[in-house]
Amino acid sequence: MDIERINENTLKLFISYHDIEERGFTKDEVWYNREKSEELFWSMMDEINDEEYFEVEGPLWIQVIVQENGLELTITHAKIYKDGQHIEPPFDIEDKQRMMSSAFGGDEPKAHEFDDFEDLVNSTIDEDSDFIFKLQEFDDIIPLAQKIQETSLFHNALYQWEGNYYLHIRFNEEVLHDEAEDIFSVITEFSTDAEVTIHILQEYGKALMEKDCFDTVIKYFVK
Template identity: 45%
Template sequence: MEIERINENTVKFFLSYNDIEERGFTREEVWYNRDKSEELFWEMMDEINEEAEFEVDGPLWIQVHAMNKGIEVTVTRAQTSEDGELEESPFSGDDSKKPFRPNIEVLDDSEENATIGPGGTMEWLENTFYFKEFEEVIMLSSRVKEYNVTTSLHSLEDIFYLHVLYDAPDMDDMQKTDLYSVITEFGTASNVTIHRLEEYGNVIMESDVFTQTDSFFGTP
């Protein structure tokens, strides 16, 4: 595990999937088993407290950034106003490190069994993938037309970027994982945000990337 102390209230750590397995957890448990993911998190916080002297003494803002080889987690002590209300998340807005998989929530260790966020779980919201050749997008589109997601296709510096927004209310994490697995057979998960693509890239398809691509370029 790699630990970086950002400032007095913020610490960041990277945990590879090998690190996770060496600690007795699986990748699936981290994403789908709430008790296991919280157990791993608190183990990491104990280790971080020993190495970086980052003590947990109240609510926390947590940013989880999924990567190809592991997860990057940024933890910030939540600040409160004079009336005791939590201030807004430090990760909001167009932060280039805003997570593409789980939503940002508050974690409070004041209770024996800590919960993540007002909804109790982390929510996997979106992903961006890149493709070196448009042919890879064509091959992918014939495989994933049935998934109900919002998509857009962009180009930036001669690379194709697919943005996927999991906004279907009936789509669970298992379905998202299935789609993620299929897409990464052809493309690669990217840290480039949709905000950067919209500002600096070119829009190739604003929506329905899979359906449009397969309709125009797929095999009859």
Template identity: 45%
Template sequence: MEIERINEHTVKFYISYNDLEDRGFDREEIWYNRDKSEELFWEMMDEVHDEEEFSVEGPLWIQVQALDKGLEVIVTRAQLSKDGQKLELPIPEDKKYSQEAEQLNSLLNDLDNEEKPDEIENEETKLQFVLKFADFEDLVSLAKHQFSGCKTTLYSLENTYYLYIDFEQLSDHEVEDQLSLFLEFGSESNATIHRLEEYGTLITAEHALHTIKKHFS
């Protein structure tokens, strides 16, 4: 796989169909199977992170172009606007993709955020994050704090706890403040809610922190 760092927020990589099949993926299946396209994407992103130290933080804009012998993928992290008031994602209007590439673009851009980039408003935003915790005691400590405007769901997978956080009706500034507090106790994870729902064990739904505080504090 070939990787090119474009700038601080954007990375481009190319994977041939032969490489894709060597990794155990069917080149036809990835166009329409959400789980397979998600698995392939995060496998590639792990390599990108190792080589370029490109971390995945917040919403992503993912562009996929099908070439004759492989896929070209461009990933851009959302960034704050110049006035610091909202998150911005690039939305290219002049790109032409095949039907298959359009389908894969749609699947991948649903991984972290069901909302489309052009639906992000100036004052309020809806964002989802997944944090991981190696120790349950860290979750107990986190639950002692007050949070509003978000739903929290707790999963376990491979001896690790994952907290899915769904922020609703909060300004970007409020999301940043609350997320910074979450990150004092947990760390960012590349796991998606789809993977957790399929392979993880649901421990507490929607009001996880409230439930933990009620029973363990």
């Protein structure tokens, strides 16, 4: 199993079907047997804990993506700040087994994002919601801009304040919740949660790109 740390809150795992078989599971068992899928998941979590990559405590958001030669899992501590306030997700560690079953279960293997995270997004996203993410450095916005899609769905701006870079996101009224989930998924690969509010950034920070920062980055920084 390959483990990649995306940031302090997010890990990306890749496990090949060969590795799954070596662990004593078949591909069909993983997809259609809930007990087996949970057993595989917790064995992977134990490995993460043993290697001290990640503390599997508290609420998690887990995304499973099917690839030709294996499974890719993105695991994020489910913390989101809206208007500077930390929002607690409506699920806890006792729900993880049900969440893992939901991820692998179904008629066909497919990418899956948990209903619990959708509930979180549903309860927090509206046209007046401001979400702030902190970038480690300016260059982090370049791969993010290359990967993000449908930038017309949300306002996006880049600020600098006290030596740090902050991404401001505000969704349009028309945005669908699954579209918002996809956007959050990409953003959290390249940034971390920020407790600062947009009002502080506008008052004391410097607006580097007040609108359409992703399109601007693609235009001027991507060859």
